[in-house]
Amino acid sequence: MMHIDRLEKIYIYISIAVLVIFTIAITIAGFALGIQVPSPSQLIDPNTVASTGPYSEPGLRELSPGNYELYIRAEASPWRFYPDEVTVPLNSTVTFHVTSADVQHGFKLQDTNVNFMVLPGQESTLTYTFTEIGDYPYICTEYCGVGHQNMYGVLTVE
Amino acid sequence: MFKTEKKLVGWHIVLALSSLSIGAFFGPLQAWEHAGWNLYPAMQPYIASYYQGLTLHGILNALVFTTFFITGFLTYVVATSLDRPMRYPKLSWAGFFTMVVGLLLAAVPLLLNLASVLYTMYPPMMAPWYFYVGMTVFVVGSWMSGWSMMITFATWRKDNPGATPPFQAFASVITMVLWQICTLGIAAEMLILVIPWALGLVPGIDVQLARTLFWFTGHPLVYFWLLPAYVSWYGMMPKQADGKLFSDTMARFAFWLFLLLSTPIGFHHQYVDPGVPAGWKYLHAILTYAVFFPSLLTAFNVAASLEYGGRQRGGKGLLGWIKKLPWGDPSYTAQNLAMIIFILGGAGGVINASYNVNLVIHNTAWVPGHFHLTVGTAVTFSFMGIMYWLVPHLTGKAIQRRVALWQAWLWAAGMLIFSRGLHWIGLLGAPRRTMLGVAIDNYGTGEWQVASMMTGVGGTILLISGLLFFYVIIHGAFFSKEEVVVEIPFAEPLTDEVVPAWLNNWKPWLIAVFALIIIAYAPMIINLVTDGAAFSPGFVVWK
DSSP: OOOOOHHHHHHHHHHHHHHHHHHHHHHIIIIISOOOOOOOOOBOOTTTTTTSSGGGSOEEEEEETTEEEEEEEEETTTTEEESOEEEEOTTOEEEEEEEESSSOEEEEETTSSOEEEEOTTBOEEEEEEOOSOEEEEEEOOSOOSTTGGGOEEEEEEO | OOHHHHHHHHHHHHHHHHHHHHHHHHHHHHHHHHTTOOOGGGGTTTSOOHHHHHHHHIIIIIIIIHHHHHHHHHHHHHHHHHTSOOSOHHHHHHHHHHHHHHHHHHHHHHHTTSOOSTTTTOTTBOOOHHHHHHHHHHHHHHHHHHHHHHHHHHHHHHHSTTOOOOHHHHHHHHHHHHHHHHTHHHHHIIIIIIHHHHTTSSSOBOHHHHHHHHHHHHHHHHHHHHHHHHHHHHHTHHHHTTOOBSOHHHHHHHHHHHHHHSSTTGGGGOTTOTTSOHHHHHHHHHHHHHHHHHHHHHHHHHHHHHHHHHHHTTOOTTTHHHHTSOTTOHHHHHHHHHHHHHHHHHHHHHHHHSTTGGGGTTTBTHHHHHHHHIIIIIIHHHHHHHHHHHHHHHHSBOOOHHHHHHHHHHHHHHHHHHHHHHHHHHHTTOBSSSOHHHHHHHHOOHHHHHHHHHHHHHHHHHHHHHHHHHHHHHIIIIIOOOBOOOOOOOOOBSSOOOOOGGGTOHHHHHHHHHHHHHHHHHHHHHHHHHSOOOOBOOBOOOO
16 A cells, blocks of 8 residues: 555545445435435327327316316527416426427426426426415526526415 | 746747636636625626636636646746757747647637537537637647657657656656547537538537536546646655655556546436436446545645655654644745645545435536635646746746735635535526526525625636736736846655556556546447437537
């Protein structure tokens, strides 16, 4: 091996301990508490997404009382989410399904952990339960052309 | 001595700073746009949009300026620290001219608003084929400069069997080997997916696969930027502070770990991608934590080296040595401020890397806030500091040190304010790569206004600092009358400890590098190639 200064050794042990603690923290949060990043859902053909399948008539569907699925199609030029106005009752659980009909977009529901890329060819999903009344803008977070800054919708919880 | 190498690094700096002068020009315009003062309409028809400016800002600053400076600077460091000229100087020149040709090819569509796709070039936005060819040729040119360094290094090793190469040459060559390996991702993306598609030879492109290949290169790219600054922090700054490198062996160990760990972690840029399973993202999260370890080693080793210098200069007590550091030297001051700010950047980086915590800030303005502390300050500001000794060393003419000191403190102050604004507005939910001045009216709040004003104020201070930097360099290089002899500040190791053989043996490390990359990437890439995802046609959405 090699010579390591005594203070540097102590510093190295502390550094490793800090990184191990962080690892444990994100592991517990992700796999025990369920704060998870997106995983693959299904493949979508962006060339036909606007004309066939659930994304040709995007919107909110109630699966069971208080349980919803929300299909959203992202498009550039004009830069819009379809739909861009959604209303759900308080304490609803909503599963978001989002895909793109053209370029890459982003989707971030403000003040929540619902945050993912929206790619042509892929469906992005995350689930969220709304326990507070209010307006939640969902905004495009990836550059998608000159109208990107105007691309957003609003989900209202009432 | 080293006449050819001096010419090489000189021309690399000319191209680097020419690119930086255009790229950096857009920075304050972006900051002012956020603060509500949109000057882009006044730049019609030369600059079509905020996003064309943003594309130039990202590509010229982060890709072109850095790569020209790094290949030139490291070429010079390899030759002078080994005390032998380049084995094949023509190969270095060929690399340089290849980079220039690539840059010119890509510059045409960039300036004509035909390729406003930002520096990530995400398909299916489609620029003209010669934009992608130009960027690819540019990277190939940097490979050639890297090969020239590697060959010179290998020749030295052959001529000095069993000898330990100087740290500076060793670390420089590690940087270029890292670059060679990690750019295979973007080379594959360009040559196999993007260029055939942009030429119309294939009808579409697999977007998720292209993103994955891009980020294979995209994260080690930041280490390609950072490691040359580390070469200076470890291998030069201690000398500038009258100190020595505290632990030569631990410095080499850190560089091996960077080579090993900086590539197989790209999925932490894709935590929110739909097409990559959470398990793979988690594996890359753990490996990303691992690559913090060599940076933590660096913090201790560099601080200890500088403390030794401060004490040699008469510093006493627990912190008294800090006052004795050479704060009158702009080259030293800029780099020391850069490394202090990098502590904040590194802390933010841990947050970004933290898997699910990342959901709070992914794709928000927090991210450019973060990388202006890292590439925008730890790296660029260090390169400025290096140029404050390197340019007088090359020209034999002194720079105006007082102006350069002002430049350094203004950069630090401006960047802290600017970056604080972006971090803050990002935490509030503001997206990155967005005309925030418009977006605030759409979905922002009053608090966003205050944060965006901070970016405007910080950007203004950075503009003044940037102008001072170019003044100091241009004045020093072309108008200064004061003759000066500046030596290259190569730091020596503090002890005469023998570097253990396992830190001098490339083969096991390179095998481990490829093994880890295959484990971390091969299954997912095979999956994405074979999953039958639909291809996307190209889109132009920036006109």
